[in-house]
Amino acid sequence: MAQKISHLPKPHSPAPFRFEMTYLIFFSKNICASKYLHLYLQAYTCISMKARRDVYQAIADPNRRAIISMIAEQPQNVNAIAEKFDVTRQAISLHLKILLDCGLITMKQKGRDRICEAQLDKLSEVSVWVDQYRQHWENKLDALEKYLEKLKQERHGKQ
Amino acid sequence: MENNKSNTHDRELIVSRTLDAPVDLVWEAWSNPAHICNWWGPEGFTCTISKMDLQPGGDWLLVLHGPDGTDFDNVSVFREVIPFKKIVYEHTSYPHILATITFEEQGDKTYLHWHMLFDSNEEFIKVVKTYGADKGQKENVIKLNNYLLNLKR
Numbered sequence: 391m392a393q394k395i396s397h398l399p400k401p402h403s404p405a406p407f408r409f410e411m412t413y414l415i416f417f418s419k420n421i422c423a424s425k426y427l428h429l430y431l432q433a434y435t436c437i438s439m440k441a442r443r444d445v446y447q448a449i450a451d452p453n454r455r456a457i458i459s460m461i462a463e464q465p466q467n468v469n470a471i472a473e474k475f476d477v478t479r480q481a482i483s484l485h486l487k488i489l490l491d492c493g494l495i496t497m498k499q500k501g502r503d504r505i506c507e508a509q510l511d512k513l514s515e516v517s518v519w520v521d522q523y524r525q526h527w528e529n530k531l532d533a534l535e536k537y538l539e540k541l542k543q544e545r546h547g548k549q
Numbered sequence: 550m551e552n553n554k555s556n557t558h559d560r561e562l563i564v565s566r567t568l569d570a571p572v573d574l575v576w577e578a579w580s581n582p583a584h585i586c587n588w589w590g591p592e593g594f595t596c597t598i599s600k601m602d603l604q605p606g607g608d609w610l611l612v613l614h615g616p617d618g619t620d621f622d623n624v625s626v627f628r629e630v631i632p633f634k635k636i637v638y639e640h641t642s643y644p645h646i647l648a649t650i651t652f653e654e655q656g657d658k659t660y661l662h663w664h665m666l667f668d669s670n671e672e673f674i675k676v677v678k679t680y681g682a683d684k685g686q687k688e689n690v691i692k693l694n695n696y697l698l699n700l701k702r
Contacts, residue, residue: 450671455559516674520562523677526591527564527663533588534661538570538578 445515448492453477454485458494458508467503559670565662572654575661576633579650585611603630609638644676 449455457471472482486506489495494513498505568575578584580603586596593616600610609625622642629637633652640646646665653660667673 519677523680524562524564529591531564531566534578535568537588538568538574541574542570
């Protein structure tokens with residue numbers, strides 16, 4: 391039964407038509423498909439969520455930044471994270487969901503615990519943007535340097 | 550909960566350089582409107598300064614003329630001016646920045662330290678991102694980023 395899932399095309403957005411076709415074919419073949427359809431739908435939603443969310447959105451909120459820096463030191467379980475914040479459990483769950491969707495954290499089930507681990511590679515995306523902006527200011531200094539050189543030569547020439 | 554090493558580290562940008570010119574010349578290039586436009590604008594831009602009242606509370610009106618004819622108004626107010634040592638100005642048009650420039654004499658050279666403080670990390674990221682998008686370099690940034698990620702692995 392589980393193998394049947396692999397017959398589904400990999401979900402990629404946007405493909406509602408393809409999805410419906412697959413659903414019809416699959417469903418007609420297997421009456422139990424609805425069980426897996428749910429999984430398929432989940433994967434589909436997840437991927438389209440990822441497209442909508444980006445790393446900037448993830449770090450836009452101070453609580454989410456705090457969560458990242460907390461689990462960057464060492465992976466933590468969801469309960470431990472929730473305990474350290476002065477907001478509701480639901481709010482923390484939502485923050486974690488957003489971080490998860492943005493690919494900044496991963497969650498692993500370990501017995502009863504759900505362990506969150508930071509995926510810091512994603513953050514370099516921001517530092518690349520910052521570096522680019524910094525270059526804008528470095529260029530200003532380059533221009534100032536050049537101009538000072540010109541001024542020095544002009545004044546030197548006059549003497 | 551926030552990182553408390555410095556409460557501004559996530560909303561500031563610092564550039565610095567040791568310039569091969571004495572401090573009085575660097576100060577002149579910085580403080581005299583006749584000089585600033587010779588180096589202030591990005592490549593391809595020209596600039597006009599209609600007012601530069603270099604004293605605390607004094608206005609500074611600078612317009613950048615883009616290569617496509619678009620004008621960008623830069624309105625600032627000087628907050629602190631210590632000749633040959635320090636200039637603090639507040640960029641009051643978008644984006645809001647508090648800039649502190651310090652001039653440090655090092656013999657025939659001058660160490661220039663330029664600190665820009667944004668209102669919040671959100672604002673800083675927004676500016677940084679908008680800048681990249683304006684430059685039409687979003688794709689390049691993503692490509693570069695992917696490249697960097699691959700290098701790390």
